[in-house]
Amino acid sequence: MELDLIGILNNNGASLKVDGTVSFENMEFSGTEYKFSAPLSIQGKIANVSGVLEFTAHVTGSADTFCDRCTKPIGIEIDYEFNETLVQADTEVEDADDVIILDESVINVDDIALNNFLTNCSLQHLCTPDCKGLCQVCGADKNTENCSCEEKAVDPRLDVLNNLFKD
């Protein structure tokens, strides 16, 4: 979604309602795949507060990913809020990293929402909070199978001990 802020850009106290959808491409982010089969809802507003535009929004929807432990496909709820400060290119700002500089009056809401998704998304997605994951030796799903290799040491320091006692 693109929004033209021209109506509130130089109008202290004015605000613009944001109510619609944003679409994200399927992606991989820090080792996690996200698939978006439907656009996400976005509700919020952009308000001109003494010449600075404050963008607040709430994004909700769902995505498909995989359990980090057992790799089973899972659906996750997406629900996050964000605040962004938008300023015109000729505004003096203390820290340019904290704001979005507007080169023109039109903003791409999808891009802003996506950047905030990436900073908000949980680092861990599990099929169940106590997912047992896969056996590191044989790859069996420990939620559904009891393989016999669980006793084997995964810790390499124990291998050293085992070798010592071999002869």
Ligand SMILES: [Zn+2]
């Ligand atoms: Zn799992």
Ligand SMILES: [Zn+2]
């Ligand atoms: Zn196993």
